[in-house]
Amino acid sequence: VPFAAGHGGASFWERMEKDPAQKKSFHDSMAADSVLVAGVMVAECREVFDGVESLVDVGGGNGTMAVAIARSFPKMECTVFDLPYVVANVKEEESGVENFRGNMFDGIPPADAVLLKTILHDWDDEKCLEILKSCREAVSGRDEKKKKGKVIIIDMVVGNGDVVGNREMYQAQFSFDLLMFATFNGKERDEEEWRSLFLAAGFSGGYKIIRSLGPRSLIEAYP
Numbered sequence: 001v002p003f004a005a006g007h008g009g010a011s012f013w014e015r016m017e018k019d020p021a022q023k024k025s026f027h028d029s030m031a032a033d034s035v036l037v038a039g040v041m042v043a044e045c046r047e048v049f050d051g052v053e054s055l056v057d058v059g060g061g062n063g064t065m066a067v068a069i070a071r072s073f074p075k076m077e078c079t080v081f082d083l084p085y086v087v088a089n090v091k092e093e094e095s096g097v098e099n100f101r102g103n104m105f106d107g108i109p110p111a112d113a114v115l116l117k118t119i120l121h122d123w124d125d126e127k128c129l130e131i132l133k134s135c136r137e138a139v140s141g142r143d144e145k146k147k148k149g150k151v152i153i154i155d156m157v158v159g160n161g162d163v164v165g166n167r168e169m170y171q172a173q174f175s176f177d178l179l180m181f182a183t184f185n186g187k188e189r190d191e192e193e194w195r196s197l198f199l200a201a202g203f204s205g206g207y208k209i210i211r212s213l214g215p216r217s218l219i220e221a222y223p
């Protein structure tokens with residue numbers, strides 16, 4: 001990975017743990033993005049949360065997205081899950097959001113829905129499969145009588161939705177694809193690549209691209 005090659009073999013996340021200034025600026029910028037996306041999600045995609053009583057925001061950073069969802073759906077149990085050095089700052093009592101500190105590759109706590117916002121593009125297909133299999137287990141069969149849960153993904157679907165016929169947005173998607181490759185060995189995926197990942201991870205209920213959020217999309221995958 002080019003980033004690791006230039007940083008003594010350290011991954012982006014390992015490097016950030018040792019650099020508080022970079023950590024702050026990265027999470028502040030992700031939080032600003034989450035304010036924007038959360039606004040659209042809770043105003044225009046409320047049906048995504050129908051029947052969802054509990055949600056885990058995996059890789060939820062400083063909790064901005066989880067807090068916005070908890071405020072809009074006060075009865076929902078919301079949890080923000082991230083690496084221990086990241087989640088440390090979310091104030092549980094004020095936000096109504098629980099903290100879960102850990103590594104998503106060691107398992108994901110059960111819930112009706114798992115949210116993955118700008119997570120999967122950070123990883124190659126092999127790691128995405130690990131994450132998605134864990135998410136599928138987390139949202140399967142928490143309550144036998146209820147319909148099964150879902151994984152909610154916010155990421156790009158290359159060449160889809162608002163991007164069609166929009167040169168600037170297409171360019172944004174390809175620039176991000178390069179950035180993800182150089183930083184994480186990750187990538188932006190087209191619909192066929194998403195479909196293959198969901199199938200390989202055992203999502204037998206299929207998936208739905210709910211709507212386009214500029215260059216990104218909201219996808220639901222059903223276990």
Ligand SMILES: C[S@@+](CC[C@H](N)C(=O)[O-])C[C@H]1O[C@@H](n2cnc3c(N)ncnc32)[C@H](O)[C@@H]1O
Binds near residue numbers: 031033
């Ligand atoms: C691109 S950021 C997205 C943050 C947030 N979802 C958002 O969109 O604002 C990726 C997040 O994944 C977290 N992360 C990276 N590796 C992780 C791991 N092994 N377990 C849990 N979280 C991880 C990072 O700390 C970071 O907060």
